[in-house]
Amino acid sequence: MVEVKKVKRSENYSEWYNNLVKQADLAEHSAVKGCMVIKPYGYAIWEKMQAELDRQFKETGHQNAYFPLFVPKSLFEAEEKNAEGFAKECAIVTHYRLKTDPDNKGKLMVDPDAKLEEELIVRPTSEAIIWNTYRDWIQSYRDLPILINQWANVVRWEMRTRLFLRTAEFLWQEGHTAHATKEEALAETKQMLEVYADFAENFMAVPVIKGVKTENERFAGADETFCIEGLMQDGKALQMGTSHFLGQNFAKAFDVKFVSKENKKDYVWATSWGVSTRLMGALIMSHSDDEGLVLPPKLAPIQVVIVPIFRKEEEKMAVLEKAREYANALKSKGISVKLDDREGQSPGFKFAEYELKGVPVRIAIGPRDVQNQTVEVARRDTKEKQVMAEVDLVHKIEHLLTQIQQNIYQKALDFRAENITTVNTWDEFKNVLENKPGFILAHWDGTSETETKIKEETKATIRCIPLDSALEEGKCVYTGNPSKQRVLFAKAY
RNA sequence: CGGGGUGUAGCGUAGCCUGGUAUCGCGCCACAUUUGGGAUGUGGAGGUCGUAGGUUCGAAUCCUGCCACCCCGACCA
Structure with missing residues (x-):
C-alpha cells in the first residue's frame, strides 16, 4: 500500500482525481507520452463494462469483428470532412525498418531505405478502413444491414492528456453499421444511444442527458451526432458516448452501392457509435469521495x-x-x-x-x-x-x-438536479457559469456564430440539444433572436 | 504548442540560494509481541539525486539542451 496523500475534492479537484486514479491502483502514466498503463484493478472494471456493453450489443443484433490498426493515407483522406477533422491529431507510420546507427554505437536509426510508398495512418477512428471493406461485402439489399462492432484501441495525438479522460491511445468499441434506408439507419443511431444511456444509468449509476450535437460539435463526417452527457462533481460536463448518423457520406466516399428490391442502385446508409475508457473517468468522478473510490x-x-x-x-x-x-x-x-x-x-x-x-x-x-x-x-x-x-x-x-x-x-x-440552472438573460448566464458550475438551460438562436462567440467569451459550449426537452418560445440569451427550444450549456472536459 | 511550476529509494519529502558524495517519514525484508478503524519494538535492505552535456580539483546543488508530469490557455472523446 502506498501512503495516501489526502487531497480533498473541494481543494483541488484535478489533483484529487489524479491521486485517486493512482492510489486506487487503477492506472498510471507510462514511459510513452500521453499513454497510460491500465493496472489490473482498473482493467477489471473496464472488463465489467465491456462485458455488459458487449452483451447489449449482441442482444441488439450486432456481431464483433476486427479491422486493422493502420489506414492507408489514400483511404483515410477519402471522406474529406472526416479526414480534415482528424488530420491534426494523427500518428503516421512512414517507415517499416530500423538499422544500427553507424555514427552512434548501440543506437538504432530509421532506415531511410525502408520508406513506405504510402504512409499509414494509425487509426483515430475506423470509418475509412471499414467502409472501404464494406464496399466489397455489399451488392444487394439482401446483404444489408451489416451490424458490426469492434473492440479496439485508437490513437489521437492530444496535446494535453489526463488519465482515462483523454489519453493519446485509448481503448473503445466502435460500432459500424450499413443500412438500406435512411429511416433504418436513423433508428439504429437512436437505438444505440438508448443502449448507452441505459448502460450509463443502470450500470454506472451516472444519470445522463440524451441529445443532439450542434453543427460545431458534430462528429467529422456525420450528418447528425447524438450523445449522452454526464455532469461530474466539479460541475463540468463529460461527453460519455456518441452515436452518429453518417447519412450516405461514407458510402459516397467509398462508392458503396447496393441494388434494391426494385432493382435500383443506391448508396448505403451508415451509422457509427462508440464509448471509450473515458467512461472510467466518468465513473470515478461521479461517485467518489475524499476517502476514495465509490463503485456501483x-x-x-x-x-x-x-x-x-x-x-x-x-x-x-x-x-x-x-x-x-x-x-x-x-x-x-x-x-x-x-x-x-x-x-x-x-x-x-x-x-x-x-x-x-x-x-x-x-x-x-x-x-x-x-x-x-x-x-x-x-x-x-x-x-x-x-x-x-x-x-x-x-x-x-x-x-x-x-x-x-x-x-x-x-x-x-x-x-445533477441541483446543478441544472435555467437562465433567461446574458447576465444571468455569465453569473451562473462563474458562481454555480453545472449545466445551464438557455435559449439559443441556432447559429454557429452565436455558439462560437459564447464559447469564446465564457468557455461554455453547447453540450447538446436535449431530446426530451419541450419546445418553448424564447429569445436567445446572447443575441435576443427568437428560439424555439432551450439547449444545454456547460464547461466540459 | 504558449505561460507558470515540479522531478532526490516503491510513495511522500529535507538538502539546492551559499558546490565537498544525501535527510526524515511511510512502505519493503527478518524476528518478536500484536489485530473490532490505517499496530509496536529490534535489526536490515534499498539511491546513476529525471536525462544528456558543460563549468569545476570536486555537482543533487551552478549553466545549457532534452524528457516526463502538474496547473492555466489553444486542441479534443
Missing part, C-alpha cells in the same frame, strides 16, 4: 470483501471457518467476494484500503460475531455500519447491493 455494485470487481478479525489461534480457526462459509454462500449467488485473510495487516488498515478501492460492501467478522452469530456490515456509499444476524445473510447482502446501486444513482441524480 454492478461494475465493482469485488462486490463484497470479508475481513476476518482474530487474536488467538483458536479464534482464527473459528472466524475463518465462518468467513469461508459466508464467502461461499455469497459466491453461490453470483456475488464476487474477496476474503482478505492476510495476517500482516490490521483490520483498520484493510478497512481503509477497501474504502480507497471503492468496494461496495465490507463484512467484518470476529470472535464476538462467531459467538453471537452476527457480522458487522459496512456500506461504502454512506459509510454506515450495522451488526446483522447471520440468518438470511446472503439475501440481506443481495438486497444491500441493490440498495447501494440505487442510492449512488439517486445521489448523482440529485446532484
Whole structure:
C-alpha cells in the first residue's frame, strides 16, 4: 500500500482525481507520452463494462469483428470532412525498418531505405478502413444491414492528456453499421444511444442527458451526432458516448452501392457509435469521495470483501471457518467476494484500503460475531455500519447491493438536479457559469456564430440539444433572436 | 504548442540560494509481541539525486539542451 496523500475534492479537484486514479491502483502514466498503463484493478472494471456493453450489443443484433490498426493515407483522406477533422491529431507510420546507427554505437536509426510508398495512418477512428471493406461485402439489399462492432484501441495525438479522460491511445468499441434506408439507419443511431444511456444509468449509476450535437460539435463526417452527457462533481460536463448518423457520406466516399428490391442502385446508409475508457473517468468522478473510490455494485470487481478479525489461534480457526462459509454462500449467488485473510495487516488498515478501492460492501467478522452469530456490515456509499444476524445473510447482502446501486444513482441524480440552472438573460448566464458550475438551460438562436462567440467569451459550449426537452418560445440569451427550444450549456472536459 | 511550476529509494519529502558524495517519514525484508478503524519494538535492505552535456580539483546543488508530469490557455472523446 502506498501512503495516501489526502487531497480533498473541494481543494483541488484535478489533483484529487489524479491521486485517486493512482492510489486506487487503477492506472498510471507510462514511459510513452500521453499513454497510460491500465493496472489490473482498473482493467477489471473496464472488463465489467465491456462485458455488459458487449452483451447489449449482441442482444441488439450486432456481431464483433476486427479491422486493422493502420489506414492507408489514400483511404483515410477519402471522406474529406472526416479526414480534415482528424488530420491534426494523427500518428503516421512512414517507415517499416530500423538499422544500427553507424555514427552512434548501440543506437538504432530509421532506415531511410525502408520508406513506405504510402504512409499509414494509425487509426483515430475506423470509418475509412471499414467502409472501404464494406464496399466489397455489399451488392444487394439482401446483404444489408451489416451490424458490426469492434473492440479496439485508437490513437489521437492530444496535446494535453489526463488519465482515462483523454489519453493519446485509448481503448473503445466502435460500432459500424450499413443500412438500406435512411429511416433504418436513423433508428439504429437512436437505438444505440438508448443502449448507452441505459448502460450509463443502470450500470454506472451516472444519470445522463440524451441529445443532439450542434453543427460545431458534430462528429467529422456525420450528418447528425447524438450523445449522452454526464455532469461530474466539479460541475463540468463529460461527453460519455456518441452515436452518429453518417447519412450516405461514407458510402459516397467509398462508392458503396447496393441494388434494391426494385432493382435500383443506391448508396448505403451508415451509422457509427462508440464509448471509450473515458467512461472510467466518468465513473470515478461521479461517485467518489475524499476517502476514495465509490463503485456501483454492478461494475465493482469485488462486490463484497470479508475481513476476518482474530487474536488467538483458536479464534482464527473459528472466524475463518465462518468467513469461508459466508464467502461461499455469497459466491453461490453470483456475488464476487474477496476474503482478505492476510495476517500482516490490521483490520483498520484493510478497512481503509477497501474504502480507497471503492468496494461496495465490507463484512467484518470476529470472535464476538462467531459467538453471537452476527457480522458487522459496512456500506461504502454512506459509510454506515450495522451488526446483522447471520440468518438470511446472503439475501440481506443481495438486497444491500441493490440498495447501494440505487442510492449512488439517486445521489448523482440529485446532484445533477441541483446543478441544472435555467437562465433567461446574458447576465444571468455569465453569473451562473462563474458562481454555480453545472449545466445551464438557455435559449439559443441556432447559429454557429452565436455558439462560437459564447464559447469564446465564457468557455461554455453547447453540450447538446436535449431530446426530451419541450419546445418553448424564447429569445436567445446572447443575441435576443427568437428560439424555439432551450439547449444545454456547460464547461466540459 | 504558449505561460507558470515540479522531478532526490516503491510513495511522500529535507538538502539546492551559499558546490565537498544525501535527510526524515511511510512502505519493503527478518524476528518478536500484536489485530473490532490505517499496530509496536529490534535489526536490515534499498539511491546513476529525471536525462544528456558543460563549468569545476570536486555537482543533487551552478549553466545549457532534452524528457516526463502538474496547473492555466489553444486542441479534443
